[in-house]
Amino acid sequence: EAQVTQNPRYLITVTGKKLTVTCSQNMNHEYMSWYRQDPGLGLRQIYYSMNVEVTDKGDVPEGYKVSRKEKRNFPLILESPSPNQTSLYFCASSQTGTRSDTQYFGPGTRLTVL
Amino acid sequence: DAKTTQPPSMDCAEGRAANLPCNHSTISGNEYVYWYRQIHSQGPQYIIHGLKNNETNEMASLIITEDRKSSTLILPHATLRDTAVYYCIVRVASSGGSNYKLTFGKGTLLTVNP
Numbered sequence: 727e728a729q730v731t732q733n734p735r736y737l738i739t740v741t742g743k744k745l746t747v748t749c750s751q752n753m754n755h756e757y758m759s760w761y762r763q764d765p766g767l768g769l770r771q772i773y774y775s776m777n778v779e780v781t782d783k784g785d786v787p788e789g790y791k792v793s794r795k796e797k798r799n800f801p802l803i804l805e806s807p808s809p810n811q812t813s814l815y816f817c818a819s820s821q822t823g824t825r826s827d828t829q830y831f832g833p834g835t836r837l838t839v840l
Numbered sequence: 841d842a843k844t845t846q847p848p849s850m851d852c853a854e855g856r857a858a859n860l861p862c863n864h865s866t867i868s869g870n871e872y873v874y875w876y877r878q879i880h881s882q883g884p885q886y887i888i889h890g891l892k893n894n895e896t897n898e899m900a901s902l903i904i905t906e907d908r909k910s911s912t913l914i915l916p917h918a919t920l921r922d923t924a925v926y927y928c929i930v931r932v933a934s935s936g937g938s939n940y941k942l943t944f945g946k947g948t949l950l951t952v953n954p
Contacts, residue, residue, distance in 0.1 A: 759941065816883050818942075830886070831883030831885070833883050834883055
């Protein structure tokens with residue numbers, strides 16, 4: 727089954743404790759992206775990647791890092807989480823070079839930083 | 841990307857057709873209309889997209905007016921599981937080398953009632 731998976735689905739942590747949220751897709755998509763969703767602010771893009779070793783900032787990249795060493799994986803790293811990073815996070819992927827532009831989203835990771 | 845306007849909420853009876861409107865009066869000639877939905881706190885789900893012709897798939901139909909300034913998403917036989925926030929997004933179809941970022945507005949909360 728074509729899917730995007732994220733782990734963990736729920737995480738409660740404390741300020742300053744490094745964490746990684748994993749994202750994996752099994753569709754051989756080149757494009758992957760991270761969004762965060764906050765009440766009243768909608769979904770905002772954090773980082774995106776057009777292919778292996780190619781990443782770029784989205785609209786709200788501060789406090790986050792990403793890497794794309796393999797095509798299927800796109801982990802989101804919070805080196806020193808702060809309470810304002812408490813949010814619902816979504817990973818997405820898409821095939822490039824087509825005009826259908828269907829994006830597939832993961833189930834979400836709800837992060838709470840105390 | 842052109843701006844879209846959607847009603848904040850709508851109700852529909854189970855089994856009836858749900859017609860969700862979207863205004864996009866500033867749409868340009870190369871911009872597509874996409875629809876996604878998000879069931880409470882789950883990852884957004886692609887529904888359908890179109891340029892100027894009406895489109896239909898297994899989930900829904902998309903009717904675009906001749907002047908392309910508005911469109912309607914039709915769920916022909918709404919079920920309780922269709923209760924979700926529906927997002928209308930207008931953007932140029934992505935091509936190689938560009939960010940495939942989706943800009944979500946506030947959408948329409950469709951509530952399907954028994």
